[in-house]
Amino acid sequence: MCNYRTQLSNEQMAQHRDKLEEMARDGIVDIDGNTIVITQKRLPFVRNVAAALDPLMEHTTKAFSKPI
Numbered sequence: 001m002c003n004y005r006t007q008l009s010n011e012q013m014a015q016h017r018d019k020l021e022e023m024a025r026d027g028i029v030d031i032d033g034n035t036i037v038i039t040q041k042r043l044p045f046v047r048n049v050a051a052a053l054d055p056l057m058e059h060t061t062k063a064f065s066k067p068i
Contacts, residue, residue, distance in 0.1 A: 001046050004038040006053075019052045 008016070013034055020036065023029045028042045029049060036053075038046050051057045 001050050004043060004046060005035060007035050008053075010034065012053075016053055023049060023052070 013020070020029065020031060024031050027039060028045050030037045030039055036049070038049055
């Protein structure tokens with residue numbers, strides 16, 4: 001989150017492809033191969049992107065630290 005970028009494995013890219021493509025269409029992230037970069041204008045959405053890629057957030061009902 002601090003670097004506003006991450007590199008995913010091929011498996012992770014495939015697993016999150018739909019979410020990543022949607023965020024790219026919305027202009028939130030840029031995708032370059034397996035590297036995901038939060039665009040400068042969308043830095044406030046970094047928690048949303050991180051949560052979308054976090055497997056622990058997929059099946060939780062906890063509300064603390066979830067993005068708005």
